[in-house]
Amino acid sequence: MSTSDDEEILYGEAKIGSKGGKQLTDVWIVDSGATWHMTLHRDWFYTYEPVLEGSMFMGNDYALEIVGVGTIKIKMFDGSVCTLQGIRHMKGLKKKLLSIGQLDDLGCKTHIEGAILKVVKGALVVIKAEKIVANLYMLIGDTLQEVEALITSASQEEMTVMWHRKLGDMSECDLKILVERNLIPELKSVNLPFCEHCVISKQHRLTFGRLTALSKHILELIHFDVWESPEMSLGGAKYFVSFIDEYSRRLWVYEIKKKSNVFSIFKEFKARIELESGKKIMCLRIDN
């Protein structure tokens, strides 16, 4: 069902051999002609489910049996661990193939430029591959074996979180610098999960917006506030009430002895002001 001629070429060219000490059979090759991600190694799988029936046709119509499906963890070029899903375990396959089509299903874009292939998700480069001798794109990164994957994913992540907290919620970038300089011996890779406290502590209040020209006539909006004095005045007052007209900015101040007097003062003020001006108070702005 899959694969065009390039599969055959792949097989032919594969004999050319190695790059950087690695056998071509050991590396992942990014392939646009592959229907699925495929590998032969059973022990590379992180999770694994056997498949009872299924086969896949290669370029030469030769059928290979699908034995299982699972996930594999790969440590990428930047040290982050990526979990690839839906990888087929093929009997008799000599290569490890990464299907571009399957990556596309996950919403990843693939760019090839200057002998470098990049798989981008959103703004993040997830997978990088470089062109090797055989005109193939070889994934930069290492496959984590089952045991290794467990250790790396669990304890390294926990370790990162621990160091992140120990160092006063240090940023991921700074942690990476420390790890690069080998200052934290037990930490090999930095993979910081989402830290809620960091986000919350960076939040700040928005400034209050300016409101201008709310009213067009006097008495349309009255600002109102009660102020409590720390000391009693000569006349026995402990509070004062201020009324400010939004339009004219005229100010009225009344001293009161008890907070409960506010209401009667307001009534008095209202009666006086409405009689004087011949208008009615329309809106009152008060705090609680």
Next chain:
Amino acid sequence: MKIFSHFCKQEGIQRQFTVAYTPQQNGVAERMNRTLLERTRGMLKTIGLAKFFWGETLKADSYFKDTN
């Protein structure tokens, strides 16, 4: 407060409440208080009166503010 809101309803006065513990929203009134109290303090200091004269001074001050 209940009588107050009842009164306002009766008189057709719309009330705008600010969010609790956010005096910024009652900006005009709070700023005026500051101005008033600064002036009052200044007057008390100049004349050399004791602090408990604040009520009387404030009254005088608000009168000046409006006539000026």
